[in-house]
Amino acid sequence: MLDNLGAQNLSPAELRSAIRKGDYNRPTPGLASGYAQANLVILPKDLAFDFLLFCQRNPKPCPVLDVTEVGDPEPKFAAPGADLRTDLPRYRVYEYGQMVAEVTNITDYWRDDLVAFLLGCSFTFEEALLNAGVPVRHIEEGKNVPMFITGISCRQAGPFHGPLVVSMRPIPAHLVIRAVQVTSRYPAVHGAPVHIGQPELIGIKDLNRPDFGDAVTIYPGEVPVFWACGVTPQAVAMAAKPELMITHAPGHMFITDLRDQDLAVI
Amino acid sequence: MLDNLGAQNLSPAELRSAIRKGDYNRPTPGLASGYAQANLVILPKDLAFDFLLFCQRNPKPCPVLDVTEVGDPEPKFAAPGADLRTDLPRYRVYEYGQMVAEVTNITDYWRDDLVAFLLGCSFTFEEALLNAGVPVRHIEEGKNVPMFITGISCRQAGPFHGPLVVSMRPIPAHLVIRAVQVTSRYPAVHGAPVHIGQPELIGIKDLNRPDFGDAVTIYPGEVPVFWACGVTPQAVAMAAKPELMITHAPGHMFITDLRDQDLAVI
Incomplete structure (x- = not known):
């Protein structure tokens, strides 16, 4: 099991691999300095258009970094090769707006109709x-x-x-x-x-x-x-009480391969 | 019928009204100085998520200014009260990737399952x-x-x-x-x-x-x-040969109420 100190010198891919193997399950602030971390929201496809539209209409609170293909847990733009079912240290699972589980992977919850959204983080x-x-x-x-x-x-x-x-x-x-x-x-x-x-x-x-x-x-x-x-x-999605929604647990973010500097417009 | 000179001093709402009444059907460059004009792409709802996602993934060529509610021709953010079926001077209608009509309104083509996208323009x-x-x-x-x-x-x-x-x-x-x-x-x-x-x-x-x-x-x-x-x-949407797609005719843009200055991030 890696501690924060041991994790600090790892690259984004090395960190995701350690997390996937169960070697790191703590919060992510301070890790992979210089690389963007992301909020995760996973919803069924039938809500995906409206959620993406909500993000487009509210870009300041909801800056979209990546959206996966329906049923595919790989964020091909933000971190090719990564698996959003296993590569975050901790997840929360909600059914009809109620939290039903906090888990370290969501393999058992994944479905062919799910779409994952990665949103920029402060x-x-x-x-x-x-x-x-x-x-x-x-x-x-x-x-x-x-x-x-x-x-x-x-x-x-x-x-x-x-x-x-x-x-x-x-x-x-x-x-x-x-x-x-x-x-x-x-x-x-x-x-x-x-x-x-x-x-x-x-x-x-x-x-x-x-x-x-x-x-x-x-x-x-x-x-x-x-x-x-x-x-x-997250608050808005939860209030809509979707039959299934999965998010990262607070502070346990997804570590992308995107450099902070690449997200700057000037 | 207004000419370009008569149109130059009109506000965005006045211009849209003149266009709606059939009093102006020419290209829009140079009109409503200081206000943003927009490209129009209208597609059936079943393609709307993928098209919005395409725009999200390619923000430089596809900067989304507004997306209408399904079946509603009013762009509530970019120009409240406007009607995208009548307020552009000229439209092109495509079926399965082929242009089938160039018209000055699309009232006869509008359907309850259509979504309109307004995209920023140079x-x-x-x-x-x-x-x-x-x-x-x-x-x-x-x-x-x-x-x-x-x-x-x-x-x-x-x-x-x-x-x-x-x-x-x-x-x-x-x-x-x-x-x-x-x-x-x-x-x-x-x-x-x-x-x-x-x-x-x-x-x-x-x-x-x-x-x-x-x-x-x-x-x-x-x-x-x-x-x-x-x-x-537009080229990408046309290549996908949707059963119905409607766009503005080249140079005949939608005039929004958004000020150019409001679109600046700094």
Whole structure:
């Protein structure tokens, strides 16, 4: 069994292989530095068009990195040769909106009519923020990012509708503009912020009481900055109560072969 | 009947109304300055997922601006209140890959199972180039942009596959970098170029013999710059020979309420 330290020097393919063999089943943040990690949503084909359309209509919370062929668990673009049934450390299985299992592979759940969606994740732009000298508080404090349900509605597609969920990072005032510039380069992983500075304007009442994740310290002179969050499509899909939906377990992402830098538009 | 001059000062909604009433049936370049125009592709629902997936997999040639609800001709995001059956000046109707009609409305062809896709068009970034002082030769020469079939394959989705088609604009060498910067701001309308300088590297043999559109003058000191072209999805859809496909007629685009500036990521 690999620990985090042993895993840190492995390539994406080596990590996926270790995960597949059962040698690694922990969260993935910090692994395969420089490579994009992805959120996973698996749905039956009869919902795939509406879910893809939901993503197209809401690209900030739902940046699509790859979509598999119906019934094929290989993400041919994001990681050729990988197997989405076995290559994530932990999955959650939902039936009609209720979680029925948390498992380390989904071989027994896979069906010929399933379509897997890989959605960009904030780890990519957080690494870019850190490289630009912008602090990321929840990483400093060893916490999960604070996430809030906003009063902003996503654009509906078929059965998929619901509010935008955002993540919040407190940024020193003199670095806020840099944070906008840095994350604007990455529309494929949530991109530029959706709001800066006044949480009540987007329906958030108390920054100390996030709806998901952990509260973090906001120091004097810091401004709360909000980005669209990948929890949005999962929450929306769950609310539609599909007969079967499979996702990654929180923090246990799929590690792609796509370089963070390749996701930048400029 | 409005002429081009009479049409030039109308808003997008006024233009669509004039077109709907039969008062304008000419090409749309130069109209509704500052507003995005769009390519139209209409397909039956059973092909809609694969076509949307093709667009997701090939965002440079196929930048999706809006997708209608099944059977509903109103593009609720790009132009609320508009009717895609009547609000373009000219349409082409294809059955099994063969053009069977060119018409000024498609009311008689509309069906409850049709889905309309509006795809970004190069007019938006051409206006941005002109505003940045970068000349656009085919506009100067009153011609259609030269387009070439490349040796680059698009990523396949279901029955949709084929080569990338590009448009070419000769740019003075000292303005090429500016042209890259300006168009990079607009990933929703083809974005940055796909190639600069050596047509043979992307399978183009003779710049004087475009596959579609007109040849344009290339002056000494100018570099040919290639952008992904919206003809790609139409060519790919046509090659899949769907039982019914409807598109805009070349140059007769849909005029949206989206401002060009709103399509810029930075």
